[in-house]
Amino acid sequence: MTLDTSSQTRPTHGTIESVDVLVVGYGPVGAALAALLGRYGVSTLVIDKADDILMSPRAIALDNEALRILQATGLADDAFDRIVIPQVRMLCPHVGLFGRVNTRGDIDGHPKLVTFYQPDLERALRALVASHASVRTWLATEMIGFVDEGDCVTVALRESGGRERTVRARYLIGADGAGSQVRKAIGQGFTGQTYAEDWLIVDARNVPGDFDHVEFICDSQRPTPHMVAPGGRTRWEFMLRPGETREQME
Ligand SMILES: Cc1cc2nc3c(=O)[nH]c(=O)nc-3n(C[C@H](O)[C@H](O)[C@H](O)COP(=O)(O)OP(=O)(O)OC[C@H]3O[C@@H](n4cnc5c(N)ncnc54)[C@H](O)[C@@H]3O)c2cc1C
Structure with a gap:
């Protein structure tokens, strides 16, 4: 111990x-x-x-409610790095951009959406x-x-x-x-449902370009969230299809 x-x-x-x-x-x-x-x-x-x-x-995004709880713990705003996300975009391979959520601005003094690095x-x-x-x-x-x-x-x-x-x-x-x-x-289960698919999570560093937001690539064959994160990170999350393994994707 x-x-x-x-x-x-x-x-x-x-x-x-x-x-x-x-x-x-x-x-x-x-x-x-x-x-x-x-x-x-x-x-x-x-x-x-x-x-x-x-x-x-693992976790990469927090909203203003979560940031408020962290504030209540006494954690300083600069205690861990975060990137304020200005917008969330929804794209489809067939029609391109079809949705955009404006996440600029604060609620109760906290940004509506930030990304961070869980460790x-x-x-x-x-x-x-x-x-x-x-x-x-x-x-x-x-x-x-x-x-x-x-x-x-x-x-x-x-x-x-x-x-x-x-x-x-x-x-x-x-x-x-x-x-x-x-x-x-204590017999306390989790309510709700989850999906059976596995996902491959890729955190890359120093990816060229100035990507600054969150996007969901809504491809039914391969849904892929993609977002910027602190420390020069960019994350992709790829849904694996039946029979695919992480090793095959690498
Ligand atoms: C790929 C991925 C992406 C994610 N993205 C997000 C996101 O964007 N936003 C978000 O909010 N969440 C996200 N999550 C979820 C987030 O990481 C978890 O919800 C979070 O880690 C849960 O925190 P926790 O403290 O409840 O549990 P954990 O982080 O799992 O911690 C539980 C701890 O309990 C310890 N433990 C377990 N059993 C015992 C025991 N018997 N005795 C002693 N210790 C024990 C374990 O060692 C562990 O350290 C993601 C998760 C994954 C896997």
């Missing part, structure tokens, strides 16, 4: 640690929540089974969390189960080295992503 803040004394092996809130998962949701809780001085422990931020390209945001949130004395962070530590005791939750954790430990929390938060074990355990 890696302790990434040194603000608190670590429990000795065999003791049961108590906190008000145990957040399982230190992705953007867990990190934003930990920053909010830290801002209010709530005794919090955040754990993640990974030992660092996941570097694969930058996560790094900024983690730095903010580390500034709060009431929040501890244990990485390389997996939640392996929990028992609802009524007035608290007893949670079993396992460090990557195999050592097991127990934490008692007044509240347990499942911020453990799309395959959330916490959600499954």
Whole structure:
């Protein structure tokens, strides 16, 4: 296990640690929540089974509502790079440009649409969390189960080295992503529908040209969102057809 803040004394092996809130998962949701809780001085422990931020390209766009939540955590506007998107265009291979959404301007002081690089945001949130004395962070530590005791939750954790430990929390938060074990355990499903297709996501750097917006290439055979992102990045997302693999596309 890696302790990434040194603000608190670590429990000795065999003791049961108590906190008000145990957040399982230190992705953007867990990190934003930990920053909010830290801002209010709530005794919090955040754990993640990974030992660092996941570097694969993922979320790329945020709207004004999301930016407002990040503002509420105390994150400074310049804590992570973003590009304000002036318009979203819809194109079709047969008729060309057929739709345009004007995304210029602000709502409640925040741009309507920005692109960003998820690892930058996560790094900024983690730095903010580390500034709060009431929040501890244990990485390389997996939640392996929990028992609802009524007035608290007893949670079993396992460090990557195999050592097991127990934490008692007044509240347990499942911020453990799309395959959330916490959600499954409490019978909380995801509503809505999703698509079966896989997508190939390509983040390229230093692509020539002055492309500055988001476009959706509405080709029924190969729908392709395309957008500019910070750090000199351009992203394409390609829907894969049945039988196609990432390796074939490369
Ligand atoms: C290709 C792609 C493009 C995307 N584009 C966008 C976008 O444009 N805009 C947008 O808003 N979103 C986008 N998303 C989604 C976005 O990346 C995710 O919604 C976001 O990462 C979810 O954050 P999270 O904190 O809920 O979960 P995650 O980032 O998945 O974090 C969950 C964390 O929980 C940890 N964990 C899981 N189980 C345990 C356990 N038992 N014990 C301890 N730790 C555990 C994991 O290690 C992980 O670090 C995209 C996703 C992908 C894949």
